[in-house]
Amino acid sequence: MNLPNILTLARIVMIPLMVICFYWPAEQGKLWAAFIFWLAGVTDWFDGYLARKLNQSTPLGAFLDPVADKLIVAVAFVLLVEQYDTIWVTIPACIIIGREIVISALREWMAELGKRASVAVSYVGKVKTFLQMSAIFFLMAGQFHIVVEWIGWISLFVAAVLTIWSMMIYLKAAWPELMGKS
Structure with a gap:
């Protein structure tokens, strides 16, 4: 387990947090969900950069990175489809x-x-x-x-x-x- 893989796993953990914030009854809930999504995007760039820079590419990272990306994007779109209807x-x-x-x-x-x-x-x-x-x-x-x-x-x-x-x-x-x- 290295830092790039930890960042990728953190993106997966951010998915339920984004959903919880999105449905949070306070007015800022969706803003927090947007921030979590943004943070996930930053970690996506950062984990790839670190994996290349530190020569820490792993089979686990190569598998999980696109999975994490697709999961958070798909979940975010499901939330937006419901929100905008x-x-x-x-x-x-x-x-x-x-x-x-x-x-x-x-x-x-x-x-x-x-x-x-x-x-x-x-x-x-x-x-x-x-x-x-x-x-x-x-x-x-x-x-x-x-x-x-x-x-x-x-x-x-x-x-x-x-x-x-x-x-x-x-x-x-x-x-x-x-x-x-x-």
Whole structure:
């Protein structure tokens, strides 16, 4: 167990804390949930940085890091779908969560074929991740200021478009394997 793995595990522990804060009856509950989500995003960047910088990458960390990311994002989107109760959050949330499932399965399958590198994380995927994380944070905190909420809405819609775009990039890269034509 090393510091990067501890930070990854801390992100998983933050999930129920975020949910509790989100439903906390006090007015600041959702703001605390947004802060916890933001803190999880910071630890996500920091654990990866430390793992590379300190040469502390482990199989456990390589497994848990994407799991922690997908869990907290999926849970946060479920909370936002309930909070906003509108198709304008539900559809982008379904697109983003659905893409994560498809690409995770695609990466696993490509890894079994020894071709994981052909579906490595792209620049579009990184921008998409940044925007979806920003959207979640701003939409959770948005009830406190309309400008913050609008930043969340714009980030959400751009993230949804980039989600589809990045999924197409990954599927195009894997298409020969999917069609058995490699």
